[in-house]
Amino acid sequence: MDAGTAQxxxxxxxxxxxxxxxxxxxxxxxxxxxxxxxxxxxxxxxxGAFIAWQxxxxxxxxxxxxxxxxxxxxxLIGLGCLSEFILxxxxxxxxDVVLVAVITTLSAAIFLENSALLVWGGxxxxxxxxxxxxxxxxxxxxxxxxxxxxxxxxxxxxxxxAFLKFTRTGSAIxxxxxxxxxxxxxxxxxxxxxxxxxxxxxxxxxxxxILLGSIRFITPGLGNEPLVKALIVxxxxxxxxxxxxxxxxYVIGLMEAISMFFIxxxxxxxxxxxxxxxxxxxxxxxxxxxx
Amino acid sequence: MRELLTxxxxxxxxxxxxxxxxxxxxxxxxxxxxxxxxxxYAIVASNWDLSLGYAGVFNFGxxxxxxxxxxxxxxxxxxxxxxxxxxxxxAGVIGVIAALIxxxxxxxxxxxYVVLVTFAFSQLCFQLVLxxxxxxxGSMGMPLLxxxxxxxxxxxxxxxxGYYYVGLFLLVLSTIYLHRLVRSRFGxxxxxxxxNEDYAISRGISLARQxxxxxxxxxxxxxVAGGFYSTYVRVASPExxxxxxxxxxxxxxxxxxxxxxxxPILGAFVITLLSEAMVDLGPxxxxxxxxxxxxxxxxxxxGLINAIQxxxxxxxxxxxxxxxxxxxxxx
Numbered sequence: 001m002d003a004g005t006a007q008x009x010x011x012x013x014x015x016x017x018x019x020x021x022x023x024x025x026x027x028x029x030x031x032x033x034x035x036x037x038x039x040x041x042x043x044x045x046x047x048g049a050f051i052a053w054q055x056x057x058x059x060x061x062x063x064x065x066x067x068x069x070x071x072x073x074x075x076l077i078g079l080g081c082l083s084e085f086i087l088x089x090x091x092x093x094x095x096d097v098v099l100v101a102v103i104t105t106l107s108a109a110i111f112l113e114n115s116a117l118l119v120w121g122g123x124x125x126x127x128x129x130x131x132x133x134x135x136x137x138x139x140x141x142x143x144x145x146x147x148x149x150x151x152x153x154x155x156x157x158x159x160x161x162a163f164l165k166f167t168r169t170g171s172a173i174x175x176x177x178x179x180x181x182x183x184x185x186x187x188x189x190x191x192x193x194x195x196x197x198x199x200x201x202x203x204x205x206x207x208x209x210i211l212l213g214s215i216r217f218i219t220p221g222l223g224n225e226p227l228v229k230a231l232i233v234x235x236x237x238x239x240x241x242x243x244x245x246x247x248x249x250y251v252i253g254l255m256e257a258i259s260m261f262f263i264x265x266x267x268x269x270x271x272x273x274x275x276x277x278x279x280x281x282x283x284x285x286x287x288x289x290x291x
Numbered sequence: 292m293r294e295l296l297t298x299x300x301x302x303x304x305x306x307x308x309x310x311x312x313x314x315x316x317x318x319x320x321x322x323x324x325x326x327x328x329x330x331x332y333a334i335v336a337s338n339w340d341l342s343l344g345y346a347g348v349f350n351f352g353x354x355x356x357x358x359x360x361x362x363x364x365x366x367x368x369x370x371x372x373x374x375x376x377x378x379x380x381x382a383g384v385i386g387v388i389a390a391l392i393x394x395x396x397x398x399x400x401x402x403x404y405v406v407l408v409t410f411a412f413s414q415l416c417f418q419l420v421l422x423x424x425x426x427x428x429g430s431m432g433m434p435l436l437x438x439x440x441x442x443x444x445x446x447x448x449x450x451x452x453g454y455y456y457v458g459l460f461l462l463v464l465s466t467i468y469l470h471r472l473v474r475s476r477f478g479x480x481x482x483x484x485x486x487n488e489d490y491a492i493s494r495g496i497s498l499a500r501q502x503x504x505x506x507x508x509x510x511x512x513x514x515v516a517g518g519f520y521s522t523y524v525r526v527a528s529p530e531x532x533x534x535x536x537x538x539x540x541x542x543x544x545x546x547x548x549x550x551x552x553x554x555p556i557l558g559a560f561v562i563t564l565l566s567e568a569m570v571d572l573g574p575x576x577x578x579x580x581x582x583x584x585x586x587x588x589x590x591x592x593x594g595l596i597n598a599i600q601x602x603x604x605x606x607x608x609x610x611x612x613x614x615x616x617x618x619x620x621x622x
Binding site: 031037086087090091094098099100102103104106107108109110111113114115117118224228231232234235239265266267269270273276277280281284285 | 343349351395396399400401402403404406407408410411412414415418419422423534535537538541542545573574575577578580581582584585588589592
């Protein structure tokens, strides 16, 4: 393997890792805050990509990518809040809420996927790349869009971290995540914060979907495979730590790129699954998990 | 013998008798086809309840055990050439093997991690089936599987009578199996583990062993149902991994009621007929079914079987009917 190949494998690993980081962070955020797992996360990506396509793409209403992204993210925040209200809130007090939430969010995923099929049909659509062209990087050329992904994902995650760390609302979300009862006693509006966390996570998913939508074709099943990858990332990194999740996303992305190059596309999922099992056998709560 | 004919057993025998006689009275082969599919779903859903309901293990890879049966039987009968009469029970063994593989990482895990790993396992199986095109036919599936035959009598050409009775036989067998299992010491021990894990462990029940047994035992008839399914529809297609199949089986479980054997079976009958009635609606069908699951969880967390119990207790002052039905559906 010469230096050029090594660099292109490395770059594609980082692109994958950036996308996975965006996806898995949303899952992890909901898990830490609400203590449930959102199986509709993948379909949130799909819906985000479709809305951005509908508003922004020339074959849709052609209002330009900026409008598409803005509307898509606003819509996803709304969808996230609504999902929390319907799928999670009524069941929060039940002892088996973890199981029930798996079932309700899975049902919602089926609901939304088939809605997307009804609204947009099964034909392939694609978003134009946000920036056209290619850039020479190190000794290989990659598309500018991919460079954008590499740059935007850490930026987004950094602003999420800053939001959670430094703003009042962010601290409140973390407080609820740490101790729900105390937060209630302090007079925090816990349902509102739950809703907010869900909306934020859905927005992250939608954004990831938009970025994905110009690399792959947009179909109603767009989010299914990334959801599984995000699951693996979340398990691998250990739910409950944002930093761990982001780290794991890049590790998995690189591992996937390397395995695709050496072992081939078809066996890569098996390799990832095998690695995940190894990690779980040694550390049942993931590499960086605490719970 | 007397015990066999008391209240609840009598009711079950009557239901069985109706199902045995039904094809002789109703002429339409289409109704028989629907019922065969219902039998298969009923086996899958009621066996799933062993892990999801009774043991409280959040196993979301159950469909993968079914798929293992489907593809295992298809490969054995078509590629290797073993008679389907043998591949159907062997499919059960393959289902158990799949369950034991997924057990390995699951034994030490708790709660949500079990969901994630089993779900990821099932997706992994899907990817493997898609990628191993020479063996599984990839996304095209494996068409034209050999049907069941006795001598020259071809089950694929008798208006579905043969398959109907084989399917019913498998359902009865699986139900008796579950019945005995749940009432055995093993059944009591997994319920104990679910309800109070620490106490059960302190009384000497091994969590890891019972979990492995639960998944393995719940996979056997699921695999058999898979083998029967592929032999009946004569195609093994990767569609069974999709959300559609998963949601159907899950909605049968939830609609019927967790923690009962007859609940999921009842659910299978209701959902299959309901989804058949909506077959012209296309994707709308899944919208309605998934909305139904959420509504059911909101208003009837115990499922149909509990709803029936509640209604019947409303109507009977002495509570006799309630007791009767509770006996009927109890375990």
